[in-house]
Amino acid sequence: MNTIIFRTIAPYLAALMILFSIFVLLRGHNEPGGGFIGGLIAASALAIYGIACGVTSVRRAIRVHPMSLAAFGLFIAALAGLPSLVLKQSYMTTQFVELHAFGTQIDLLTPMLFDLGVYFVVVGAISSIALALEERESD
Amino acid sequence: MAGSNAPHVDLSQAMTTAPVSAADWLIVAPSIITILGGTIALMARKNTDAQPKVAMLFLTLLVGANGALLLHVLQKGVVTMVMGNWLPPFGIAFTADALGASLSLIASIVAWCAGLYGAVTIDGTGRRYGFYPFLLLLMTGVSGAFLTGDIFNLYVWFEVLLISSYGLLVLGNDRIQLDGTVKYGILNLIGTNLFLIATGLLYGHFGTLNMADIAMKMRELEAGGSVGPLAAVAALYFLAFAMKAAAFPVNFWLPASYHTPNVAVSAVFAGLLTKVGVYALIRVFVLIMPGARDYFADLIAVVAILTMITGGLGALAQAEVRRVFGYLVIVGIGAMLAGIAVGSLQGVAGAIFYAIHSIIVMTALYLAAGIMQLMGGSTALRKLGGLYGANPYFAGVFLVLGFAVAGLPPFSGFWPKLMLVEASIDAGRTWVAFAILASGFLTTLAIGRVWIYSFWRGGPEGVADGCAPIRLAPAAELSSPALWVPLLLLTGLVIYLGLQPEALLQLVQRGAEGVIDPSAYIRSVFGEP
Numbered sequence: 001m002n003t004i005i006f007r008t009i010a011p012y013l014a015a016l017m018i019l020f021s022i023f024v025l026l027r028g029h030n031e032p033g034g035g036f037i038g039g040l041i042a043a044s045a046l047a048i049y050g051i052a053c054g055v056t057s058v059r060r061a062i063r064v065h066p067m068s069l070a071a072f073g074l075f076i077a078a079l080a081g082l083p084s085l086v087l088k089q090s091y092m093t094t095q096f097v098e099l100h101a102f103g104t105q106i107d108l109l110t111p112m113l114f115d116l117g118v119y120f121v122v123v124g125a126i127s128s129i130a131l132a133l134e135e136r137e138s139d
Numbered sequence: 140m141a142g143s144n145a146p147h148v149d150l151s152q153a154m155t156t157a158p159v160s161a162a163d164w165l166i167v168a169p170s171i172i173t174i175l176g177g178t179i180a181l182m183a184r185k186n187t188d189a190q191p192k193v194a195m196l197f198l199t200l201l202v203g204a205n206g207a208l209l210l211h212v213l214q215k216g217v218v219t220m221v222m223g224n225w226l227p228p229f230g231i232a233f234t235a236d237a238l239g240a241s242l243s244l245i246a247s248i249v250a251w252c253a254g255l256y257g258a259v260t261i262d263g264t265g266r267r268y269g270f271y272p273f274l275l276l277l278m279t280g281v282s283g284a285f286l287t288g289d290i291f292n293l294y295v296w297f298e299v300l301l302i303s304s305y306g307l308l309v310l311g312n313d314r315i316q317l318d319g320t321v322k323y324g325i326l327n328l329i330g331t332n333l334f335l336i337a338t339g340l341l342y343g344h345f346g347t348l349n350m351a352d353i354a355m356k357m358r359e360l361e362a363g364g365s366v367g368p369l370a371a372v373a374a375l376y377f378l379a380f381a382m383k384a385a386a387f388p389v390n391f392w393l394p395a396s397y398h399t400p401n402v403a404v405s406a407v408f409a410g411l412l413t414k415v416g417v418y419a420l421i422r423v424f425v426l427i428m429p430g431a432r433d434y435f436a437d438l439i440a441v442v443a444i445l446t447m448i449t450g451g452l453g454a455l456a457q458a459e460v461r462r463v464f465g466y467l468v469i470v471g472i473g474a475m476l477a478g479i480a481v482g483s484l485q486g487v488a489g490a491i492f493y494a495i496h497s498i499i500v501m502t503a504l505y506l507a508a509g510i511m512q513l514m515g516g517s518t519a520l521r522k523l524g525g526l527y528g529a530n531p532y533f534a535g536v537f538l539v540l541g542f543a544v545a546g547l548p549p550f551s552g553f554w555p556k557l558m559l560v561e562a563s564i565d566a567g568r569t570w571v572a573f574a575i576l577a578s579g580f581l582t583t584l585a586i587g588r589v590w591i592y593s594f595w596r597g598g599p600e601g602v603a604d605g606c607a608p609i610r611l612a613p614a615a616e617l618s619s620p621a622l623w624v625p626l627l628l629l630t631g632l633v634i635y636l637g638l639q640p641e642a643l644l645q646l647v648q649r650g651a652e653g654v655i656d657p658s659a660y661i662r663s664v665f666g667e668p
Contacts, residue, residue: 079175084224090224091167092223
């Protein structure tokens with residue numbers, strides 16, 4: 001597996017996959033996609049990078065422990081329901097603002113924040129399992 | 140995107156338009172507080188000094204929110220919040236009644252005590268592997284289960300609390316812990332699967348998952364005279380919740396696993412997990428399917444009797460303090476099942492009172508077992524001894540807890556037992572009443588045995604009475620107030636509820652009325668007809 005071709009291509013491939021995962025995450029609002037599938041793609045990017053360049057370099061690249069990433073995701077997903085408290089509505093009621101910038105309309109919604117949370121939970125949980133398994137293999 | 144091309148529809152048919160007051164947010168506050176606290180503790184996992192502080196802050200908030208919620212429920216009656224402002228039964232409803240709110244409050248007090256106790260007994264490794272995040276997320280599941288008004292959502296909260304409990308069980312990663320976790324895990328996986336299958340069948344029949352909606356449709360169906368295929372669904376629910384609640388004969392996982400983890404973990408488990416199963420039984424059988432409860436009443440009574448008697452005999456046969464207590468948890472489950480089997484107002488009220496008593500007293504007993512282990516260096520009855528001489532006050536506390544769990548006055552265990560015995564005699568189920576009294580006797584014997592071996596005699600096995608035993612230097616942890624405050628707080632509650640049961644009696648009466656006559660519950664979800 002650890003050929004020179006793979007090792008050369010892996011960082012670019014991983015970067016592309018992460019970019020694609022963010023595209024899928026944002027696309028999920030109106031079309032197929034979303035936080036879960038985006039998170040899976042990002043986790044596979046980290047896994048490929050880990051197979052090619054070693055688990056240590058992945059851990060260095062993402063800076064925080066993947067489990068903390070998952071915790072952060074759950075944290076913002078829970079926060080996503082809170083804005084409706086001030087508007088006298090129930091927990092998890094959708095709130096949105098429309099922004100106009102660079103000549104286009106940008107909608108920002110609380111479910112997007114929730115989806116971002118799901119993304120982080122999936123990336124964190126799957127990659128911490130994958131990295132632990134890869135570490136075991138290299139022992 | 141959403142704003143420009145979305146079809147314009149009238150949402151007032153599908154969504155609530157009335158403003159939701161901040162007080163109603165208390166219904167979801169326990170779950171939100173624990174999720175936020177749990178994730179913050181998980182992000183700060185490496186900072187083992189800050190962990191207990193963060194966790195205790197959020198657990199204190201949890202107790203406060205639950206206390207405020209109970210007051211809110213007592214003032215306003217049953218309160219409901221439907222997620223995302225959708226109208227029930229389409230949105231997921233959280234419905235807090237006197238039963239759910241009071242159990243949620245007691246559960247959070249117990250978790251607070253265990254969290255404080257864990258600050259002493261859980262070492263750095265245990266904290267790094269996530270004792271506090273798991274404890275807080277366990278409480279997310281427990282509070283959610285007590286407060287949700289949707290049966291599939293109840294399943295989800297069960298999963299949340301089970302996954303956290305698996306994590307807590309394997310925390311030390313010993314061989315014996317893995318062994319206990321495998322047994323616990325497999326039986327609970329089967330139980331949750333049955334729960335899910337039963338919920339699927341129920342949804343297939345009624346096309347709704349909202350508990351109030353099902354309760355309404357179920358009563359219409361029963362008025363028509365046929366329960367139809369729902370007896371099978373009820374049987375699946377009974378088996379699934381009996382596994383969670385550790386009823387005979389599907390309770391072997393409890394004595395196999397509860398003595399393996401750290402004592403703070405055992406204490407939370409003994410207090411909370413089985414009681415969530417009993418709560419689910421009350422919710423499903425008394426509130427949702429009263430017809431099925433009548434149908435299965437004899438079976439539930441037999442299971443209750445066998446659970447109490449086998450639990451009592453099992454407690455007598457054990458030689459390890461925490462295993463004895465594990466069987467005493469089972470005895471209590473039998474008594475609560477007896478209340479459900481009787482099904483009268485007093486029976487259900489007695490079962491709820493017993494659940495509250497059992498949550499407090501079983502947690503306190505496990506906390507006491509941890510202190511016994513620190514004082515005597517072991518939890519095996521053979522190796523314990525002379526603890527009375529070491530600390531007579533602690534011996535007194537233990538005796539209070541022992542009397543309470545056996546149901547002797549003037550402590551908290553006496554009142555629910557009295558209610559249950561009275562209710563079962565009124566209902567003509569004298570065998571149930573006999574079993575409750577006999578199990579109380581067996582419990583007294585089992586506690587007496589622990590007392591004689593570990594407190595009364597002069598020293599461990601092989602040391603003659605009267606000789607001064609060779610004392611181990613007292614463990615350094617014993618001087619920490621964080622070890623004693625939880626135990627004394629819970630013991631204080633046991634004594635208080637024994638001497639002043641009036642307020643709690645009224646509360647459980649209200650809780651039982653709320654599940655036996657669901658009209659207030661249904662009105663809270665669907666509004667005035």
